[in-house]
Amino acid sequence: MIELLIFFFFAAVAVIFALVVILHRNTVVGALSLVASFFALAVMYVLLDAPFLAALQVIVYAGAIMVLFLFVIMLLNLQHVSEPATRPIQQFLGYSGSAFFGIALVYYIVKYTVLQLPPGPFLSDARLIGVALFEAYIFPFEMVSILLLAAIVGALLLSGRGGQAPSPVRTEVAR
C-alpha cells in the first residue's frame, strides 16, 4: 500500500519534471528539473529492489553528468535564448513523429517486457553485478570502455586546436 503511494508520487514527480524540462524556456530550470526527474527515477529502482542501480543512477546522472551540463549552461550564460520561429510543417512532423515513436515504444514495452518480467529480487548486490559484468558480459563491457576511450581521445583532439596539444604559453596568452 505504502509502496504504491510512493510509486505514484514519484511517478508523477518524474513525469511532471520531465515535462518541465521540455516546456520551460529557461535552460537552467530545465537542467534542474532533469535532475529531479532522474532522482524520481532512482526511487523507482529502489522500489524494484535494485538499490545499487538507484545509487548509480543518482551518482552518474544526477550527480555527475547534470552538474557538467549545468556548468556548461552557466558558463555560456544561455539565460535568454530566443528560439527561431518554426514552420507549421516542421511542427506537424515533429509532433506526429514523436507521438508515433512514443506509442510504438509503449506498445512494445507492454507486449514484450512487462508481461514476462521475472519475479524479483534482481541483481541488487554489488558483488553479483561485478561477477556478471566481468564474466558473462566481459566483451560488451570492454567494448564500451574502448568506445568511451575513443570518445575521450576525439574530444581531446577537437579541443586541442588543430591536433596540437595546447602549450602552456598559448593558454597564458589566451587568458
Next chain:
Amino acid sequence: MTIDRVDVVLEVVKILLVVGLLLNVVPIMVWVERRGSALIQDRLGPNRVGPFGLIQSMADALKFILKEDVIPLQANKWLYTLAPLFGLLPALTTIAVVPWGRPFFIPTEVMYGPRVSGACIVGAAVTAILAIVVAGGTAKYHRKPNYSRLNFTIGAIVATALFLVALGLIGVMFGIKAAGALHLPGGGRLFEPIIADVNVGILLIFALASLSVYGITTAGWSSANKFSLFGGIRASAQMISYELSLALSAVSVLMVAGSLRLTDVVAKQTGYFVLFDSVKIPAWNCFSPAIWLAMIVFIVSAFAETNRLPFDFAEAEAELVAGYHTEYSSMKFAMFFMSEYIAMTTMSALVVTLFFGGWDVPWYNEPPTLAGFLLSAIAFLAKVGFVLFVFVWVRWTIPRLKYDILMKIGWKVFLPLAIVNIVLVAWFIAERWI
C-alpha cells in the same frame, strides 16, 4: 518482514536523535570555529555571552531569525528560495547509513538499584553544575558595562532549562524507585544504532553528497550576481573533480572490507593487527600499510568536497565578496551556514567510519549491552569531534590555494594516487597479507 509498532517507534527515536544531534552540532561548531580561530591567531574571540562565550551561537541564531529577508529584484525567486534547501537536505540525510554505536540487546526491564540511581544522580549533578556555571556567568556579565539584555535573557533561559533537566532526572529516579522496575516494550530485541543499514551504504552517501553541489550552484545562478555566479560555477567544477578521488580512495577500504555496507566496514576494523606476535594494534584502516595513502587522499578530498579552506573557492572572500551566498541574508544565509557544518560533520563521521574504526574502542571488546553501546557511541562522537577539530585547525592554518592549483592537484595528483592505492590493495589481497 513484518513491521510492528515498536520497530517504528525505535526508528523514529533513532532519526530524531541523529537529526537533533546534527542540528545541535552547528552552534557548537560555530563556537569551536570562532574560539579556535581566536586561539590560533592569538586573539580572545567571542567570550561575552555565557561562560567562554558558549551561548554566542544562540544569540547569532536569534539574530538570523530577526533579520530582514532580502530577495534581489533580478533574482529567480523560486530557485533563490529553494537553493538553501537543496544544500541542506542532502547534508542532513547522508548520515542515515553511518553506524554510530555497537548493536546491543535492549534489556527487558530495568530494576531499581544502585546503578540506576547512581546514573541518574551523576547526570543530574552534571546538568546542575552546568546550569550553575551558565547562571553564574550570566550574572557576572550582567554587572559589566558592555552587557546586553538579549544575552542576559538567553543565559537565563539556558540556565533554567538545564535546571529543569536536572530536576527531571531526579524525578525519573524516584519514578523508577516507586514502580520497582521499568518495563521496556522493545525488550530482548537487537537495537542497531544506524538509521538505514542498506547494502549499498557508501554508494548512497556518494549519491547524496554529489547532489549537495546543486544548492551552491543554484544559489550562485539564481542570485543574478556575477560574484555569486562565479562561486556556483567554481563549486560545480570543483565537486566533479574531487568526487572522483573521494570515491576512488574509498574503494580501497571497500576492497578490504569486501562489502559496501558500512557496518561491515566497521566490523572489519574491530580486530587487531598483531606485530611480532606480541604488540596488538587496532585493525583500523589508518594503521593498515595498504590504505594510508587512500586515507590522505580521502581526507584532503573531503576538505574540497565540503568547500572548506584551503579549498573554499565557491566562497573565496578575497576574490568573490562572499561567493555563492553574496546576496543571501537572514535564515536563508543561516541555512547555507548550517549545511556547511552538517556536511562537515557527516564527512567527519565518514572519515571515522572508513579509516578510524568507526565506533570501535581500541583494546577493548564492548559487550552487547546498553553500557557497551554507550561506550562505543561516546568513542564514535569523540573521534568525530577530533576530525571536526582538524577541519577547523586546517582552516585557520593553511591559506587558500589558487584555483588552477586546486584543479591540477585534483586531477594530476590525487586521482592517480587513489588508483595506485587500489592496485596496491589488490596486490595485498592477492598475496593474502590483509
